[in-house]
Amino acid sequence: MDFKQVEGFNDYVVVKKVKNFELDHVFECGQCFRWNKTETGKFIGIAYGKVIEVEKNGEDLIIYNTNIEEFKTIWQEYFDLNRDYTEIKKELSKDALLKKSVDFGKGIRLLKQEHFELLLSFIISSNNRIPMIKRAIATISEKWGEKIEYKGKIYYSFPTIEELHTKTLEDFENCSIGFRAKYIFNTCQKVYENTGILEQIFKLDDNECHIELQKFMGVGPKVADCIMLFSMQKYSAFPVDVWVKRAMMHFYVAPDVSLKKIREFGRDKFGELSGFAQQYLFYYARENNIEV
């Protein structure tokens, strides 16, 4: 466990002596789209129908707009606080090349996000840039999500499948997601018609999960890896996007190796910790804008 204890107050909690947790690392390693930094260096995010604000004060993590019960049922798992990242980093650092990335992104943690939201979010992510993905998800939430007020400002939860399955292709085309609109439309229909499909996929082992996710339109190997890693705790996933490709070329493989081969190489090398390794590599490559 990566924290010592938690203290509840009126409308916030203080998580004491948190290890391996840096806000910038967690929220800017490419895994989430609904967290934004405030002027004061805190982060405000929307998840599980709630708005929370987080701050790091020395070794303590302060989570605003919540209480101790909610922390235990939602945020403790959401922030993956039950996991010992020191052990993971120690194992991955045995690889001298990877150690550089691990040291650089030492406060990365993998969030446990919601299945449906992640499925749609990463379909939108294909051939897309992070600011545009964030804008599109914000638009969809503003149109069809629930209003949530926090500190006098209005936020919107990500809409449910019950809400989204009634929307037309045209509705989605008006969300600035381009050719992905038909994928989103098709996927919403499929999820609605197959009750519990995401929970069933969640229960599969890593390889079957990867295959089943790709049966959704707009989901290929990379997007499937992201969904299983960021919402289904399948840690042998190794999403290879342009940044990870650059990082792998920088550290390990030849320039002309295909994405598929890079994925296989990464999974062979890092095994059950592939997903963690991928996050350190992605963050290192992107923040340092590495060239090949």
Added chain:
DNA sequence: TGCCAGGAAAAGA
């Protein structure tokens, strides 16, 4: 203005 980045799908080899 045109060109580029960014992955999956579909067509082609």
Added chain:
DNA sequence: TCTTTTCCTGGC
């Protein structure tokens, strides 16, 4: 099976 082309948007 692997490789190439197309899709859409915003920024340079």
